Amino acid sequence: MRPDFYERIGESVHRETLPNGLQICVVPKPGFAQKYAFFATRYGGMDTRFCLDGAWLDTPAGIAHYLEHKMFDTKEGNALQELAKNGAEPNAFTANAMTGYYFDSTEHFEENLAILLSFVSVPYFTDESVAKEQGIIGQEIRMIEDNPDWQLYMRMMRALYQTNTARVAIAGTVESISHITADTLYQCHRAFYTPSNMILTVVGDVDPIHVADLARRILPRQGGPVIPRDYGEEPEAVFEQTTRMSMPVASPQFLMGFKCRPSLDGEEYLRDTILGDMACDILLGDSSPLYLRLYDEGLINSSFGGAFEQLPGAAYLYAGGDSRDARAVADAICTEAERLGREGIDEDFYQQVRRSAFGENLRGLNSFENIAVALTEGYFHGYDPFRFPQVFDTITKEDVAQFLRQSIVAERSALSEIVP
Amino acid sequence: MTRTKLAEGVYLTYLPARKFKTSLLSAQFVMPLRQETASAYALLPSLLRRGTVTYPDMGKLSARLDRLYGASIDPTVRKKGEQQCVGFVASLIDDSFAPGRERLLEPVAELLGELICDPVTLHGRFLPTYFESEKTNLLDAIRSQLNDKREWADRRLLSEMCASEPYGIPRLGDEAGADRLYMRKVYTQYRQLLSTGQLEMIYSGSAERRRVEQALLAAFSALPRETVRPAEGGSLHPRRQEVLQVTDAMDVTQGKLGMGFSCESEDTAALLLGNTLFGGSSNSKLFLNVREKLSLCYYASTLYHRQKGIITLSSGIEFENYQRAYDEILSQLAAVQRGEWEDWELEGARSTLPNAYASMGDSQGKLENFCLGQAAMGQSETPEELAEQVRSVTPQRIVEAMGTVRLDTVYFLKGKEATE
Structure with a gap:
């Protein structure tokens, strides 16, 4: 394994691709007691329609998440307990476009890694064990349905997108998961849990050679075919511009999204993401004139914030928080974006935000989980996230102004509100 | 990990580490948690964060922080045992990563000192606009605790169970207390805090101890110290004769079951371990039985409050499963006993516990939180010592300590329809 060294951020990465197509990244962290492993597949809540063995399959909403729950079952019992016995804290999450399994431990790392690789690559379900999970996931769905942040986000996505499967709730609904069977779960596992669709990232003071040897020994020798997926043909226009619901909350909340042009894979993807984040900071970050004015006027409080996100076939900038007058905030955001696009961005302010954004990105490298997730997303989209200082250098304030002119306009927006 | 006296009632916990990208600097006043003062102290960090004499508004403060490579100085309000801890946590990138190799610790410490000792004032008071706007924000923050139903239920359980003890007072105080705040009184309380409150400073990063001490002594030279009241330890929860039952109804889709238990044993290591067995991990009796075996919930977990001698349980269930979950939880407790x-x-x-303690040194945030808790409660064990205590606990000690655990309070949040 050859290490790549990144001088500006003081990190290095050992990378290797196994003959079965599995990508391995090891990030050494001398001096840390914790060792962290993250094993991920490029498969998530959005991947409901795909082509396997020449036939297009439509699977129930929530199946990737259901599969994540069931992967912990093994022929011998349950991998969660196997890992917990060694003091490891295992867990997993399903996102829109990935499912990741991970643990951290200070002792028995290699033993734990062997368990992780094994339970994620060997499915074991019965009709009975699949049925039993309905109750548990049903309660997980009920829990998030009572969560106003989740409602705001889902309703904003459903307003922004007409067909893209970013509209689909990752956990599905109590109804949709009732159609999941052991057979469909096996099919999804066969399609997406192949070494060539996966990446293993280890962060910590470990020997990279041992990590690769374990993966070679435990995982299948063969990779799998590329699985075509259908995320839907998404038109430019939003589905609806406003959506509103009532829930038991203390004060009104909102989330506003702007539908942006999705990026192509490669370093452009990273550049567009950094550019979108910079635009968000300049437009409405903590030190922006807009934020300070709205805060002074009492239209927002410290809950206000925003970010830029990318998913397959979807990119959006969003902002939200508590406000007694969400419409006024929404109008102010559009007006300010228009002004910045027209007048340009103050040079001093641009340099100030750039410095801050660099510090923020660097701070993210304290977290092993952040590092692993960033390397995984980078691998899935063909870029190297540790090149962020170099990519920062290529972005100018004119690029940001151009982005604001193009994407942050009222007709590309959707406003999601929750009122008491 | 060492804690030394810097000045009258001012302590520095110095945690040297070269492995992080950032340094952390925290300044926290530790005050007894009281109904009469909780809201005023909770208001102070955000009020002080509005402006200093040198940087009189949020725009100037943010610009200063941005230029220090995105350093952050966040207001914090925490409850540690029966103490309320208020202040700021600063995070700055380590000098070695500043592209111009600038020294960042000194200017950040200076700004921190200024925020605490030298706020912008008018005629010897806070600015009325800042006061009113932060009072409104505090009221909003207290009210919006309703939004997260899980945390809401956890808090309701504690406030009912410990209704006549400081431990039952919420971190931010209550709505009535916040509503009654007026400026002259808050300013007086602020001056009292400065002169008599125990001040805990915590530093984690690569700077030498002398450099940190000098930076802090210079930054806080204006602190008007008088006789400092040292923080007092809390008292254990007095056992109830009859179990208290509390039910709320709200328009929610999932019910929340909370249970509070009193523990009369003083063997805290045995209780820590007994609690982990009962409901403190994904390996616990509650996880394996209430969730995995009976599929009654997505989460059912317990927390041992070391400083208060109580265990609390938090769970989300279908309304009609109340009795089944309740019975199963008590039968699992009996099994541990x-x-x-x-x-x-x-x-x-x-x-599990030693793993958590061992990896604590890998996170500056977790370390800071741990050290503050220890200082606030007058305890001095290191994470390593706690891990050692847990390792040496015998099964007999667990049985004896858990044998003193009794059900004290039951809280249930149910749906609206169920009441009609």
Whole structure:
């Protein structure tokens, strides 16, 4: 394994691709007691329609998440307990476009890694064990349905997108998961849990050679075919511009999204993401004139914030928080974006935000989980996230102004509100 | 990990580390949690964060922080045992990563000192606009605790169970207390805090101790110290004669069951371990039975409050499963009390806690939170010492300590329809 060294951020990465197509990244962290492993597949809540063995399959909403729950079952019992016995804290999450399994431990790392690789690559379900999970996931769905942040986000996505499967709730609904069977779960596992669709990232003071040897020994020798997926043909226009619901909350909340042009894979993807984040900071970050004015006027409080996100076939900038007058905030955001696009961005302010954004990105490298997730997303989209200082250098304030002119306009927006 | 006296009632916990990208600097006043003062102290950090004499508004403060490579100085309000801790946590990138190799610790410490000792004032008071706007924000923050139903239920349980003890007072105080705040009084309380409050400073990063001490002494030279009241330890929860039952109804889709238990044993290491076996990990009796075996919930977990001698349980269930969940939880507690567990369950619990303690040194945020808790409660064990205590606990000690655990309070949040 050859290490790549990144001088500006003081990190290095050992990378290797196994003959079965599995990508391995090891990030050494001398001096840390914790060792962290993250094993991920490029498969998530959005991947409901795909082509396997020449036939297009439509699977129930929530199946990737259901599969994540069931992967912990093994022929011998349950991998969660196997890992917990060694003091490891295992867990997993399903996102829109990935499912990741991970643990951290200070002792028995290699033993734990062997368990992780094994339970994620060997499915074991019965009709009975699949049925039993309905109750548990049903309660997980009920829990998030009572969560106003989740409602705001889902309703904003459903307003922004007409067909893209970013509209689909990752956990599905109590109804949709009732159609999941052991057979469909096996099919999804066969399609997406192949070494060539996966990446293993280890962060910590470990020997990279041992990590690769374990993966070679435990995982299948063969990779799998590329699985075509259908995320839907998404038109430019939003589905609806406003959506509103009532829930038991203390004060009104909102989330506003702007539908942006999705990026192509490669370093452009990273550049567009950094550019979108910079635009968000300049437009409405903590030190922006807009934020300070709205805060002074009492239209927002410290809950206000925003970010830029990318998913397959979807990119959006969003902002939200508590406000007694969400419409006024929404109008102010559009007006300010228009002004910045027209007048340009103050040079001093641009340099100030750039410095801050660099510090923020660097701070993210304290977290092993952040590092692993960033390397995984980078691998899935063909870029190297540790090149962020170099990519920062290529972005100018004119690029940001151009982005604001193009994407942050009222007709590309959707406003999601929750009122008491 | 060392804690030394810097000045009258001012302590520095110095945690040297070269492995992080950032340094952390925290300044926290530790005050007894009281109904009369809780809201005023909770208001102070955000009020002070509005402006200093040199940087009189949020725009100037943000610009200063941005230029220090995105350093952050966040207001914090925490409850540690029966103490309320208020202040700021600063995070700055380590000098070695500043592209111009600038020294960042000194200017950040200076700004921190200014925020605490030298706020912008008018005629010897806070600015009325800042005061009113932060009072409104505090009221909003208190009210919006309703939004997260899980945390809401956890808090309701504690406030009912410890209704006549400081531990039942919420971190931010209550709505009535916040509503009554007026400026002259808050300013007086602020001056009292400066002169008599125990001040805990915590530093984690690569700078030498002398440099940190000098930076802090210079930054806080204006602190008007008088006789400092040292923080007092809290008292244990007095046992109830009859179980208290509390039910709320709200328009929610999932019910929340909370249970509070009193513990009369002083063997805290045995209770820590007993709690882990009962409901403190994904290996616990509650996880394996209430969730995995009976599929009654997505989460059912317990927390041992070391400083208060209580265990609290938090769970989300279908309304109609209340009795089944309740019975099963008590029957699992009884099993722990009888010493009924497999070897691997104990082994897992024994290694989960030391793993958590061992990896604490890998996170500046977790370390800061731990050290503050220890200082606030007048305790001095290091994470390593706590891990050692847990390792040496015998099964007999668990049975004896858990044998003193009794149900004290039951809280249930149910749906609206169920009441009609």
